[in-house]
Amino acid sequence: MALSEFALIDRYFKHIGPRLDSTLVGIGDDCAVLRPPADPLLLVTTDTLVENIHFLASVDPESLGHKTLAVNLSDLAAMGATPKWVTLALTLPEVNESWIEAFTRGFSALAERYRVQLIGGDMTQGPLSITVQALGTGSDERILYRSAARPGDRIFLTGTIGDAGLALKYLKDRNERCSRALLDRLERPQPRIEAGQLIGGLASACIDISDGFAADLGHVLDASNAGATVDWNLIPLSAPVRQYVEQSGDSRLPLCAGDDYELCFTVPEAREEELIRRIATLPYPCQRIGTIDQRPGLRIENRVPGLDLTTSGFEHFS
């Protein structure tokens, strides 16, 4: 017999993530009750993933559980916040216990890793859709806004870009070149929490790349009223993406495809050395790719042939 909603919650959702001292009541009452954090700022973000729009119906539920939490933690990472609590609203077409078991396994592993506690949520019946809200804490000196990039600031990028976009393209084309490692970049993005925290207090502006590098750097430029020049040769690409670009001439894919969940941030020249020292401890690459300038728009220098971009700006990427 299928478990009741309450039995499902008890079994699969009640003990996700650590039990934080600042959580007086988590799952089980009408509201979660939290003790306001010692850090002066509370940061809140929410993201919904809908089947066939944000993920393919074929994705395995464990990866989906990971990704729904990861995309929210990525927003906290981009602000330099420390993740603390999450809520989870699940709309499911049917109660399928093995699906829920796998989904919560993926969600839970990531929650443990970053010490985020699941403190509430909702379950409804309907087309598969998942909404997570994440709360984090921070301090005025360390929070990173999109609007604080200034001409002369250096632009940095964590990891590599285009991998998720290439995986999605290969999946859609049923191309057997899509390795497990490449597919993981699409289905199991790693929120760059450590990077966000390391650069807090040093970086000027930061954003996470969810809609594509050009579009998201464009948001920083818009918000900061600035432009940027990026050197194509400095943009970190993985071996499969580099090979794809070389063979197809399509350099739009790494620049414009979404779902990378890397961080792109800026740092004033005077703090660049200190920043480089700090990011050397990160377990993933993080490198300088360009400079913020006064002239509006995004310019890509040394771009490979096949990339048709005018110099007038990032709106051409959309």
Ligand code: ADP
């Ligand atoms: P109410 O009817 O008062 O909104 P529910 O019966 O929906 O409460 O939920 C009971 C408890 O279980 C609440 O604490 C709620 O936050 C929690 N809960 C329900 N669904 C989920 C879920 N998918 N994940 C985490 N907690 C959940």
Ligand code: MG
């Ligand atoms: Mg209630």
